[in-house]
Amino acid sequence: MTxxxxxxxxxxxxVAALAALGLLAIAPATAxxxxxxxxPPPMPADTSKLPTVVLMSMGGTIASRGDTRxxxxxxxxxxxxxxxxxxxxxxPEIRGIANIILDDQRAPRDRPSxxxxxxxxxxxxxxxxxxxxxxxxxxxxxxxxxxxxxEVAWYMNLTVKxxxxxxFVGSQRPWTGLSGDGPRNLYDAVRVAASKExxxxxxxxxxxxxxxxxxxVDKTSAYRVxxxxxxxxxxxGFADPDKVVFLREPVRRHTVNSEFAGLDFPELPKVExxxxxxxxxxxxxxxxxxxxxxxxxxxxVGAGGATSGTAxxxxxxxxAQAKGVIVVMTARTQGGRVQDTPRRRExxxxxxxxxxxxxxxxxxxxxxxxxxxxxEIKRIFDEY
Amino acid sequence: MPRLKRPLLVFAAALVxxxxxxxxxxxxxxxxxxxxTIQSKGADRQKLMEYNAGxxxxxxxxxxxxxxxxxxxxxxxxxxxxxxxSMTGPILIKLANAINAWLAQxxxxxxxxxxxxxxxxETxxxxxxxxxxxxxxxxxxxxxxxxAVSRDGPFNLYNAVRVAATPExxxFGVLIMLNDEINAARDTTKTNTxxxxxxxxxxxxxxxxxxxxxxxxxxxxxxxxxxxxxFDVSKLTDLPKVDVTYAYQEFDGAxxxxxxxxxxxxxxxxxxxxxxxxxGQEKGVVFVQSDxxxxxxxxxxxRATERGTPTAxxxxxxxxxxxxxxxxxxxxxxxxxxxxxxxx
Numbered sequence: 001m002t003x004x005x006x007x008x009x010x011x012x013x014x015v016a017a018l019a020a021l022g023l024l025a026i027a028p029a030t031a032x033x034x035x036x037x038x039x040p041p042p043m044p045a046d047t048s049k050l051p052t053v054v055l056m057s058m059g060g061t062i063a064s065r066g067d068t069r070x071x072x073x074x075x076x077x078x079x080x081x082x083x084x085x086x087x088x089x090x091x092p093e094i095r096g097i098a099n100i101i102l103d104d105q106r107a108p109r110d111r112p113s114x115x116x117x118x119x120x121x122x123x124x125x126x127x128x129x130x131x132x133x134x135x136x137x138x139x140x141x142x143x144x145x146x147x148x149x150x151e152v153a154w155y156m157n158l159t160v161k162x163x164x165x166x167x168f169v170g171s172q173r174p175w176t177g178l179s180g181d182g183p184r185n186l187y188d189a190v191r192v193a194a195s196k197e198x199x200x201x202x203x204x205x206x207x208x209x210x211x212x213x214x215x216x217v218d219k220t221s222a223y224r225v226x227x228x229x230x231x232x233x234x235x236x237g238f239a240d241p242d243k244v245v246f247l248r249e250p251v252r253r254h255t256v257n258s259e260f261a262g263l264d265f266p267e268l269p270k271v272e273x274x275x276x277x278x279x280x281x282x283x284x285x286x287x288x289x290x291x292x293x294x295x296x297x298x299x300x301v302g303a304g305g306a307t308s309g310t311a312x313x314x315x316x317x318x319x320a321q322a323k324g325v326i327v328v329m330t331a332r333t334q335g336g337r338v339q340d341t342p343r344r345r346e347x348x349x350x351x352x353x354x355x356x357x358x359x360x361x362x363x364x365x366x367x368x369x370x371x372x373x374x375x376e377i378k379r380i381f382d383e384y
Numbered sequence: 385m386p387r388l389k390r391p392l393l394v395f396a397a398a399l400v401x402x403x404x405x406x407x408x409x410x411x412x413x414x415x416x417x418x419x420x421t422i423q424s425k426g427a428d429r430q431k432l433m434e435y436n437a438g439x440x441x442x443x444x445x446x447x448x449x450x451x452x453x454x455x456x457x458x459x460x461x462x463x464x465x466x467x468x469x470s471m472t473g474p475i476l477i478k479l480a481n482a483i484n485a486w487l488a489q490x491x492x493x494x495x496x497x498x499x500x501x502x503x504x505x506e507t508x509x510x511x512x513x514x515x516x517x518x519x520x521x522x523x524x525x526x527x528x529x530x531x532a533v534s535r536d537g538p539f540n541l542y543n544a545v546r547v548a549a550t551p552e553x554x555x556f557g558v559l560i561m562l563n564d565e566i567n568a569a570r571d572t573t574k575t576n577t578x579x580x581x582x583x584x585x586x587x588x589x590x591x592x593x594x595x596x597x598x599x600x601x602x603x604x605x606x607x608x609x610x611x612x613x614x615f616d617v618s619k620l621t622d623l624p625k626v627d628v629t630y631a632y633q634e635f636d637g638a639x640x641x642x643x644x645x646x647x648x649x650x651x652x653x654x655x656x657x658x659x660x661x662x663x664g665q666e667k668g669v670v671f672v673q674s675d676x677x678x679x680x681x682x683x684x685x686x687r688a689t690e691r692g693t694p695t696a697x698x699x700x701x702x703x704x705x706x707x708x709x710x711x712x713x714x715x716x717x718x719x720x721x722x723x724x725x726x727x728x
Contacts, residue, residue, distance in 0.1 A: 210587070215602075216602065230589055232589060232590065232593075232602065233588075233589045233590065233591070233592075233602040233603050234585065234587055234588045234589030235587050235588055235589075236588075236603075238587075238681060240681055240683055241683060242683035242684045242685060243683075243684070245681070245697075246606050247570075247571065247588055247605060247606060247607060247698075248588055248591075248603040248604065248605060248606060249603070249604050249606050250602065250603060250604075251592075251601045251602055251603060251604050252602060337593060337595055337600065339595050339596060339597040339598075340597040340598070341596075341597065351597075353600070354602075382598075
């Protein structure tokens, strides 16, 4: 369902006028408007030449309301959700950057990102692939809950075949929160998606004025607004007030150069993650195999280690491999690479490079749609 | 040897040379030494400070690492043997010209430069702007002297040669190699006085790693550098004098007047005094606004344009100084200098 944004700036102008009169200070604390004490910037005289950006909602905190503006932890629930139209109405200035097409992909309702399934990802990837083929569209902004945004962005980075910018955005505070980060993040994400410089750089993520890559970005703090950081490799650039600036581009394969791009994956092979720690038992891995997993990601200790001994993970991994399960080693250090070593090759373990386990899982799922050959899977982990 | 195979062998040898390989099949890397902690000796092996710079010769450096023979054919050129603090415009130019002459040879695969860490990033950025080749140039240093236990120099140098010998490292601009990390000359700064993870590209992170299994890259710089740079130092003997002011409360501009009186052609500002800047501008001095924080951009703005003071983006003051010195060899027009700061 695609529709052009409606023009409803009158209410915003009224709010701005009231603010100018100093009347907003006595407005009730439950007011849902974003507090703005200066008016929106003027619209450009001619908006017909502006790029066209699809603003797609997959929900998230940025699409959530709290009962008061100090509620930044216990929002959503029974509160009415923030629809895509609300964003444009509250932030009419994004229509000064781009012609906005709204696309609501919250499904089936505004569920938290914790209940999202692969079905949702596959549907959105298919939608992005379809829309990317439309020559009238220049870029995409996709909102998502911050908890699993990085994984979803990574899936799109591997499966959407386009050079057009796709920018994931979210917020740490609900749309109604005091000093909410959502409005600025959304504004910046639209600017990045509308910029020519963002083309061909893979799926991006923009919050807190940093432009990060889907491959490296990780949520690093539960509540702080500077939560999204690149693991090892940092930001590509910045969405600064004077300009959107890029200082880096990614080297690894993505989007147009991905062998998985443009394809539909309604289902993916089952892959689970086993965390390693002192005395981590092997029976959890046995249980995964009993459940029929085709692959297992070990979130290993140090540079990629599992527990040894008869009850340990190492023996369970061997039992899993004997049944044809592919095992990829990642590191719980959340930084640094799991390297290719003779011992690891002997153990038939695929090194996960510096991918976070949850992203290694998605890559292995996609790889397993093609092959179960270890050398080929290692190639895929080396290239993406 | 059967006669038929000889032309083939000659052809293969020519191919090998053209690919930057030595006759023995290994890539040819030239080591340009300038000194620094990596070439320093301490009185005992627990000395991590108060060592004397400039004691280890290039021959000693190479003899210390016989493992290099398996990965590259390494020659050397001694440019200087002193600490970071002794680096000057004429030495920088000599270094750039020597590297350019080396890399212009088809048989050259790459170059490694040893340097003191204190001003390593300035030399690396200078080379990033003046080396006219896409072949890898890797600047390397050490935080612990040659004589110390747990010294970092040897592995840093080994990795620097590996990266310089790697065709995949072409086109990334000048690289900085310490602590297994491959960093970009423009974006990387020394962030700690003694720790070995001192070189950090704030916000942006490293380009990749020199790990035991492979040399791996995740990022490529998008700004202009090396083979896409407009700066040519081959005809120069020195660079224009450019100084830097430091910002603090009650900064009064006396430093600006003194730099101008001493003949500065350009001044990078962190500390700014509007009147002193005007006085300098009247004498033709070019001012660029940087910042002392070490991260984040000084943005372009109408106000800065009105003042005629180009902004330095996220280039820290000591590196903005390097770019301004080179910019002043081609222009003194603030708009043109702003373009240069936007592009490099």
